[in-house]
Amino acid sequence: MERLERLLDKEQFEKIRAINNPELHEFLAEWIEWLEPDKVFVCTDSEEDEHYVRWKALYYGEEKLLETPNHTVHYDNYYDQARDKTNTKLLVPGGKEIPFLNTKDRDEGLKEIRELMKGVMRGKELFVCFFVLGPKNSVFTIPAVQLTDSAYVAHSEFILYRKGYEEFKRLGRQARFFRFVHSAGELDERKTSKNLDKRRIYIDLVGETVYSVNTQYGGNTIGLKKLAFRLTIQKAVKEGWLSEHMFLMRVNGPNGRKTYFTGAYPSMCGKTSTAMISWENIVGDDLTFIMPFNGVARGANVEKGVFGIIQGVNPEDDPIIWKVLHSPVEIIFSNVLIKDGKPYWNEMGVEIPNEGENHSGKWWCGKKDKEGNEIPPSHKNARFTVSLEHFPNVDLEALEAPCGVEVGGMIFGGRDKDTWPPVREAFDWKHGVVTMGAALESETTAATLGKEGVRAFNPMAILDFMSVPLGDYIRNYLEFEKKLRKAPKIFAVNYFLRDENGNWLNHKLDKAVWLKWMELRVHGDVDAIETPIGYIPKYEDLARLFREVLDKEYTREAYEKQFTVRVPELLAKIERIEKIYREQVREVPEELFQVLEEERKRLLEARERYGDYISPFVLEGE
Ligand SMILES: Nc1nc2c(ncn2[C@@H]2O[C@H](COP(=O)(O)OP(=O)(O)O)[C@@H](O)[C@H]2O)c(=O)[nH]1
Ligand SMILES: C=C(OP(=O)(O)O)C(=O)O
Numbered sequence: 001m002e003r004l005e006r007l008l009d010k011e012q013f014e015k016i017r018a019i020n021n022p023e024l025h026e027f028l029a030e031w032i033e034w035l036e037p038d039k040v041f042v043c044t045d046s047e048e049d050e051h052y053v054r055w056k057a058l059y060y061g062e063e064k065l066l067e068t069p070n071h072t073v074h075y076d077n078y079y080d081q082a083r084d085k086t087n088t089k090l091l092v093p094g095g096k097e098i099p100f101l102n103t104k105d106r107d108e109g110l111k112e113i114r115e116l117m118k119g120v121m122r123g124k125e126l127f128v129c130f131f132v133l134g135p136k137n138s139v140f141t142i143p144a145v146q147l148t149d150s151a152y153v154a155h156s157e158f159i160l161y162r163k164g165y166e167e168f169k170r171l172g173r174q175a176r177f178f179r180f181v182h183s184a185g186e187l188d189e190r191k192t193s194k195n196l197d198k199r200r201i202y203i204d205l206v207g208e209t210v211y212s213v214n215t216q217y218g219g220n221t222i223g224l225k226k227l228a229f230r231l232t233i234q235k236a237v238k239e240g241w242l243s244e245h246m247f248l249m250r251v252n253g254p255n256g257r258k259t260y261f262t263g264a265y266p267s268m269c270g271k272t273s274t275a276m277i278s279w280e281n282i283v284g285d286d287l288t289f290i291m292p293f294n295g296v297a298r299g300a301n302v303e304k305g306v307f308g309i310i311q312g313v314n315p316e317d318d319p320i321i322w323k324v325l326h327s328p329v330e331i332i333f334s335n336v337l338i339k340d341g342k343p344y345w346n347e348m349g350v351e352i353p354n355e356g357e358n359h360s361g362k363w364w365c366g367k368k369d370k371e372g373n374e375i376p377p378s379h380k381n382a383r384f385t386v387s388l389e390h391f392p393n394v395d396l397e398a399l400e401a402p403c404g405v406e407v408g409g410m411i412f413g414g415r416d417k418d419t420w421p422p423v424r425e426a427f428d429w430k431h432g433v434v435t436m437g438a439a440l441e442s443e444t445t446a447a448t449l450g451k452e453g454v455r456a457f458n459p460m461a462i463l464d465f466m467s468v469p470l471g472d473y474i475r476n477y478l479e480f481e482k483k484l485r486k487a488p489k490i491f492a493v494n495y496f497l498r499d500e501n502g503n504w505l506n507h508k509l510d511k512a513v514w515l516k517w518m519e520l521r522v523h524g525d526v527d528a529i530e531t532p533i534g535y536i537p538k539y540e541d542l543a544r545l546f547r548e549v550l551d552k553e554y555t556r557e558a559y560e561k562q563f564t565v566r567v568p569e570l571l572a573k574i575e576r577i578e579k580i581y582r583e584q585v586r587e588v589p590e591e592l593f594q595v596l597e598e599e600r601k602r603l604l605e606a607r608e609r610y611g612d613y614i615s616p617f618v619l620e621g622e
C-alpha cells in the first residue's frame with residue numbers, strides 16, 4: 001500500500017484502497033513500478049471514468065471521430081491486422097512440449113517479456129481497468145484486472161465486458177482473478193505499434209496472467225477476449241465444465257417456443273453472422289461458458305458485446321447489423337476505409353469511394369503494398385466493436401441470466417469445400433463430440449497471420465486457443481455428458497460447400513433454414529434420414545422451411561447435390577483425423593478411436609451397397 005501511495009495520485013490511490021485485496025495491491029505495485037508510466041488512471045464502474053477512457057482514445061490519437069455521433073475509427077499497423085500465432089506462447093514450467101500447443105519455458109518467457117516491458121510506458125498513461133467474464137454475481141463470474149497503455153484497448157473492453165470494479169470491492173480478499181498486462185509499445189506517427197518484430201503474447205498458465213506487448217490488434221490485446229480464453233479453458237477442464245469458442249443464440253420454434261443453441265466455428269467462419277441472423281435472437285457471438293446445473297447444460301455469454309468482422313456485411317443479408325452500424329450508438333470501426341468521415345468496407349453492397357484513408361494510410365484504388373499486393377479498401381479482418389444492448393434482436397434476459405440458459409443444441413462447423421453436408425445431426429453425444437467436434441477441419445482465414453485457404457485440423461474450432469493437452473480436453477467433453485440428465489443434441493453445419501467450378505452451393509441466408517430444422521429436431525418435431533454420418537433432413541421438410549422462412553423454392557436437384565453422402569471424401573477425412581490422434585496427440589480416450597472406427601465401417605458398408613456418392617433419396621427409400 002505504501003508503494004501504491006507513492007506511485008498513484010491521491011484520487012487514484014483511494015480507488016484502489018477501496019478494494020481490500022493485498023494480492024491485487026501487490027500485483028499493481030509491482031507492475032506500475034516496472035512499466036514506469038507517467039500517469040496512472042484507475043477506472044471504477046462510473047460513467048465518468050468510462051467517458052474519460054473514451055476521450056483519452058481520441059486525445060492520444062488512437063481513435064478518430066467519424067461523422068455519425070459516437071462512431072470512431074481505429075487503425076492497427078499494416079502488419080498487425082490479425083492474431084499472431086507464432087509469437088503467442090503458453091508459458092509452462094520446464095517448457096514442456098505439448099502437441100499442437102505453442103509452449104515456452106515459463107522462467108525464460110517471463111524473463112523475456114519482463115525485459116520487453118521494462119519502462120515501456122515511459123511518457124504514457126496506464127489505465128487500470130476491472131471487468132468480469134460472464135454475467136455478474138453468478139457462478140459463471142470470473143473477475144479480471146487489465147493494465148494497458150492503450151486507451152483503444154480499454155475502450156474496447158468497456159464495450160465488450162461487464163464492469164467489475166464493484167465486484168472486486170464486494171469480493172475483497174476472496175477474489176480469485178485473472179490478470180492482463182498490455183503495452184502497445186512504441187507508436188509511429190499513425191499511432192500504431194512500431195516494434196512488431198518484438199510483438200509477444202505470453203500466457204502464464206500458472207499465474208493466470210497474460211502479457212501482450214508491441215501489438216494493438218484486438219485478438220492479440222483485448223485481455224478478456226482470446227487471451228482470457230486460454231485461462232478459462234484450463235479452468236473449465238480442471239473443474240469439469242466447458243469453456244468454448246461458441247456463439248449463443250435463441251432459435252424461435254413454433255408457437256413461441258425458445259430453444260438455445262451454441263455454435264463453434266473457427267474465426268471468420270460464421271459465428272457472428274449466424275448469431276445475428278434476422279429471424280432469431282442473439283445472446284453472444286464468440287465465447288460461451290457451459291456448466292451442468294441439476295443435470296441440465298446451461299450456457300452463458302462470457303461477453304456483452306461484439307468484435308465482429310465487417311467485410312461482407314450488407315443491407316440484404318445482414319439487415320440487423322447494417323442498421324446497428326448506421327445508428328448513432330457507440331461503435332469502434334477498425335481498419336476500414338474512411339472518406340469524409342464515413343466508414344466503408346469490402347463487399348458492403350453499396351458503391352465505395354476510390355480513395356481515402358485505410359489501414360495502409362492514405363489509400364487510392366490500385367495502391368500496392370511493399371510486397372506488391374494490391375491493397376483492398378478495408379482489411380479482410382477489419383472489424384466493428386459494439387455492445388449487444390444496441391441490437392434490436394438481443395435476448396437481454398438470456399444475456400443477463402445468472403444461471404444462463406438451457407442449451408438445446410450444440411453446432412460445429414468450418415470451411416469445408418467438399419466433405420460435409422450443409423447440416424446433419426449426430427446419433428448421440430459421443431458421436432457428435434468425436435466426429436463433428438474433435439474431427440473438425442477448416443480452411444485457414446485472414447483472422448490469423450499467414451497463408452489463407454489451407455485445410456487445417458481444428459478440433460472444436462478451438463485449437464488456436466487450446467491451453468491443455470488435447471486428450472484431456474476431449475476426455476472432459478466426453479465425460480461432461482455423465483453430469484447431465486439430458487444432453488444437448490449435437491449438429492454439424494457446413495456453409496462453405498462448393499461445386500466443381502468453385503461456386504458456393506448455398507446462399508448465405510440458407511443457414512436460417514438449417515437453424516429452424518435443428519430447432520425442430522431438438523424437440524423431435526420432424527423425422528430425418530439416417531446416413532452413415534448421422535441424420536440429415538428430409539427434402540420435404542427443407543422445401544417447406546425454405547418457403548416459410550426465405551420465401552424460396554428449394555429444388556430436389558439442389559437438395560440432392562448438397563446432401564449427397566460423399567463417401568471417398570468422408571473416408572479420407574477419417575484417415576487424416578485418426579492418424580493425427582494416433583500419432584500426434586497423447587492420451588486420447590479410447591472411445592474416440594471406437595467412434596471413428598464405427599463411422600468408417602458404416603461408410604464402407606454403404607459404399608458396398610450404393611457406391612461412392614450416395615443420394616439422400618436412395619437412403620430415404622431404405
Ligand atoms: N459463403 C459464405 N460466406 C459466409 C457465410 N456466413 C458467413 N460468411 C462469411 O464468413 C466471414 C466471417 O464470418 P463471421 O460470422 O464474422 O465469422 P466469425 O469470426 O466466426 O464470427 C464473413 O466474411 C462472412 O461474409 C455463408 O453462409 N456463406
Ligand atoms: C477476435 C477473434 O474472434 P473471431 O474471429 O472468432 O470473431 C479472433 O479470432 O481474433
Ligand SMILES: [Mn+2]
Nearest residue numbers: 271272308309
Ligand atoms: Mn466473430
